[in-house]
Amino acid sequence: MSNWALILYCGLITYLTRFSMIALIKKEMFNDRIREILSFVPSAIFPAIIFPAIFINEIGLIEIDDNPKILAAIIAMFIGIFSRSIIATIFSGLASYWFLIFVV
Amino acid sequence: MKSNLKVFLKGIIDVSPLMIPVVPFGLIFGVLAIDVGFTPIETMAMSLIIFGGASQIVLLQLFSGGASSLVIISSVGAVNSRHLLYGAVVSEHLSDLKLIWKIIISYFLIDQAFAISNEYLKKNKDHNRYLHLVGGGATCWVIWQSTTFLGIILGSAIPEKLGLSFAVPLTFLALLVNDFRKFINVIVIIISGLVATFGYNYIPFKAYVIVAALAGLFTAMILTRKNKKA
Numbered sequence: 001m002s003n004w005a006l007i008l009y010c011g012l013i014t015y016l017t018r019f020s021m022i023a024l025i026k027k028e029m030f031n032d033r034i035r036e037i038l039s040f041v042p043s044a045i046f047p048a049i050i051f052p053a054i055f056i057n058e059i060g061l062i063e064i065d066d067n068p069k070i071l072a073a074i075i076a077m078f079i080g081i082f083s084r085s086i087i088a089t090i091f092s093g094l095a096s097y098w099f100l101i102f103v104v
Numbered sequence: 105m106k107s108n109l110k111v112f113l114k115g116i117i118d119v120s121p122l123m124i125p126v127v128p129f130g131l132i133f134g135v136l137a138i139d140v141g142f143t144p145i146e147t148m149a150m151s152l153i154i155f156g157g158a159s160q161i162v163l164l165q166l167f168s169g170g171a172s173s174l175v176i177i178s179s180v181g182a183v184n185s186r187h188l189l190y191g192a193v194v195s196e197h198l199s200d201l202k203l204i205w206k207i208i209i210s211y212f213l214i215d216q217a218f219a220i221s222n223e224y225l226k227k228n229k230d231h232n233r234y235l236h237l238v239g240g241g242a243t244c245w246v247i248w249q250s251t252t253f254l255g256i257i258l259g260s261a262i263p264e265k266l267g268l269s270f271a272v273p274l275t276f277l278a279l280l281v282n283d284f285r286k287f288i289n290v291i292v293i294i295i296s297g298l299v300a301t302f303g304y305n306y307i308p309f310k311a312y313v314i315v316a317a318l319a320g321l322f323t324a325m326i327l328t329r330k331n332k333k334a
Binding site: 001003004005006007008009010011013014015017018019020021022023025026036037038040041042043044045046047048049050051052053054055056060061062069072073076077080081083084085086087089090091093094097098101 | 124125128142146149150153154155156159160161162163165167173176177180181182183184185186187188194195196198203206207209210211213266267268269270271272273274275276277278279280281282283284285288289292293294296297298299300301302304305312313316317318319320321323324325328
């Protein structure tokens, strides 16, 4: 598939999710149980992006030793928990990472 | 009833504070897209056609890992499934809208605009209240397109050893800050993360995002059921 077709399909699926939200889905279609489960979707899906991006190196292997990303991500997580700020989380993580690779 | 322009402007003003984190997100996207090999035109088209931060970053992440198109598209669909919950909330406020407006608003229905307008829609019953959502969405659109553009330009100037790709996990980590405070969410986060990390090389077709998400949701189902019986 060409890059353009890939972009179009990803755009289409994103748009259709949004359209179905306001045009097709009605409140009574979801009972409390389904709503409760759906509220866990971010917690279920984002770590699948986060963890491999931290723990897996360029050649596809799990790297624990000598991996500054782990400590930087932990610092960012604590800053995030206490500040509840998206921007503080991102910048504290990047700043710690740069500190660890360039200074330490 | 307030004038159409006033409601639209109110949407812009209300959403503005939420635009601060969108700026680095857009820049990072622009820089990384060039980095993994998309052309500047393709990168701009992604922001114009998809117009969704999480969708676009997942696309880049899996594309650079060599995933097939089918896996990328279904992973983007899975990432968007978190929005289904919004639909149940927002659709009742918009049920009397003409179809053409629903088609237009759908393009602008992003996290930030939704979060802000949901409050406004709850309190206001004027029939032009949906313009609040359009104002918020349009503001986000302008910020997203211009920061993508800036990212594309900066992309060639930023040295690779800065390791800016690390901003991807950080951005998603930032979206979870409120969930780290809840016990069941933390368990779900750990399960999903471990399945993705250890399954990275073993789950076929790079479908680890979907498999890990399903494992996480299954964990949530079990834990919330036990919770109720107790």
